[in-house]
Amino acid sequence: MHMLYETGSFYDEMLEPCGTPKTHYETVYRTLHRLSSDELRRKHETAQRRFLRQGVTFTVYSDDAGSERTMPFDPIPIIVPSDKWRRIEQGMVQRVRALDCFLEDVYGHQLIVKDDIVPARLVHNNPYYNPACASGQDVPRNNRIFLAGIDLIRDEFGEYRVLEDNLRNPSGLSYVYQNRNIMRQVFPELFRRQKITSLEHQLGVLHETMLGHAPVRFRGPGCPTAVLLTPGAYNSAYYDHVFLAQQMGIELVESSDLVVRDHCVYEKTIRGLRRVDIIYRRIDDDYLDPLTFRPDSMIGVPGLFEAYRRGNVSILNGIGNGVADHKGVYAYVPDMIKYYLNEEPVIPNVPTLQLHDPEQREFVFERMDQLVIKNVGASGGYDMLIGPHASEEELERFRAKIMASPEQYIAQPTVKLSRAPTYHHDDDRVYPCHIDLRVFVMHGQSTHVLPGGLSRVALKEGSLVVNSSQGGGGKDTWVLQERGGLVC
Incomplete structure (x- = not known):
């Protein structure tokens, strides 16, 4: 197999501009080059079949019916050096x-x-701001974020930037594990030659973090009881659940x-009702409780909401978290870091223009x-x-949409997203x-980052x-270890 292409003006994850592999990719590069086209095709087909057999799917609602598909998988990994x-x-x-400080603040004193x-308009006019959550309920550890999904990109210089925050129901964690499992099955030779940070104990950390969000009033013996609340098998992320x-x-x-009985939540079991202390919900705010929301x-x-408001059950992630991952608020996260933590952002945003502002809107037009x-x-x-990539017709259509609801849109420069070799x-x-990550x-008593993540291509x-x-x-996304190492 040969990778004969020019990197051009884009940052390439694997290759230097001259076409030689980066140091941390040399082992993978040499292994891939030893494969024939037939061997690589067979490995790719094996990976797709195993995704299908294991039921690793998602649903696309591109039409009225929707269709269930396996996640397309590329066998050439993304490798991140330890530094x-x-x-x-x-x-x-x-x-x-x-972001957690911001959520606690906007549902409190709004300093x-x-x-x-x-x-103020980005809070009070935000469709995800929930005034009912500002009534002073006691949130365990003052943490409203249990699991965040932060989307990163790399620009033409290879510098990481935050593209988006996901603080409501970030999906895709299951695909991180399945990508790793499939790669171990189809490319076992690569794992014998690389020292990759293990994913083995990470879900234990996630479970421990979740239990750390037990209600303040929890005084029961042993561990709190947690459940995962799903909309059901027809949800697009049901496999994740x-x-x-x-x-x-x-x-x-x-x-x-x-x-719900007496403002407490119970699960129905064959032995009767069992008290539930923590609900990891995968249902949007509006659909959680028909008595309070839709x-x-x-x-x-x-x-459910009244039980939550009284502190009898924890709901993860917190109700109303969407106010913080709103794309309009995104532009102010660097300011939040300086305001709450008195620190400069380690990883910057992509520059963002707010189209409600007449000057910025004219600049964009x-x-x-x-x-x-x-x-x-x-x-x-x-x-x-x-x-x-837009036609004149598309540009004009978007111009009209912006004029009708300027506060509904933001604009960003077209960042030259990094690229990686991909087999077709x-x-x-x-x-x-092009890829992102x-x-x-995981955020609780402490904050822990899953090594790697979901590289999307x-x-x-x-x-x-x-x-x-x-x-x-x-x-699959590999984080290399400096020394020692656990093959995962």
């Missing part, structure tokens, strides 16, 4: 601490708003399995074909304009595709959209 990873860890711990660091519940050894429940919700638990424009309320790559079995060749941060040549719902796939 780079230490900086990522430092930046992720810093960012999540600041950051009063001091005019974050505009099943995997995490199984691996953490907690019950996977739906709303019909829970009942009355038409069929997947919520009546009375003059350069729409050079920018990326996003709807602050959308996710998964939807309602987004990539200016350099259709034409049996390797060419560079979702880093998972835009499988369509030239595309900048890595989301699986838009045709993207995944790669």
Whole structure:
């Protein structure tokens, strides 16, 4: 197999501009070059079959019916040297601490708003701000974030930047493990020659972190009882829910399995009702409780919010967390880091323009074909304009949408996302595709970063959209150890 392509003006994860492999990729590079095209094709096909047999799927709602698919997988890993990873860890711990301080503040005294660091409109007019959570309920350890998914990119200089924060229901942790399992099966020779930080005990850390969020009023003997609340088998991330519940050894429940009595939550079991202390929910705020939020919700638990407000049950991640991962608030996270922690951001944002501001909006209108424009309320790559790839008709359509709701959009420069070699079995060749990295941060009594994360790749040549719902796939992500090492 040969990787004959030019890196151009993009930062390449594996190759130097002259085409030689970076030092930390030399072992993988040599191994891949020893493979014939037939061998690589067989390994790729084996990986896809094993994903299918293990039921590693997600659902795409691109039409009325929706379709279930296996996660496209690329067998060429992303490798992060230990020194780079230490900086990522430092930046992720810093960012999540600041975001948690922000959540505690905006649902409390709102000092950051009063001091005019974050505009009041981005809090009070934020669709994810929940005033009911500002009523002074006691949140364990003052932590509203249990699991964060922070999306990173690398620019043309190889510098990491934060692209997005996910503080509500970040998905994809199960794919990190399945990517690793599949890679060990199809490329065992690579694991004998690399010292890779293990994932083995990380779900134990996640479980311990979750139990650390027990309600302040929990006084029961032994460990608190935790469950994972899922909307059900038709949810796009259902595989994620099943995997995490199984691996953490907690019950996977739906709303019909829970009942609220005297402002406490119970699980229905064959032996009667069992008190529930912690709910790791994978249901959006609006659908959690039909008595408080959407009355038409069929997947919520009546009375759940009042039990939460009274401190009788913990809900993870916290209700109302979306106010902090809103794309409009994103631009102010560096200011939060300085305000709450008195530190400079370790990993910077991508520069962001707010289109409610007339001057910034005019600046964007003059350069729409050079920018990326996003709807602050959308996710998964939807309602987004990539200016350099847009037609005149698309540019005009987005201009009209911005004029109608300018506060609904932000703009960012078209960052030259780093690329990595990606195998495409259709034409049996390797060419560079753009990637990003979702880093998972567990936050409780302490803050811990899962080593590696979910590398997402835009499988369509030239595309900048890595989301699986838009045709993207995944790669295994290795963090190299400095010495010793545990093959995982």
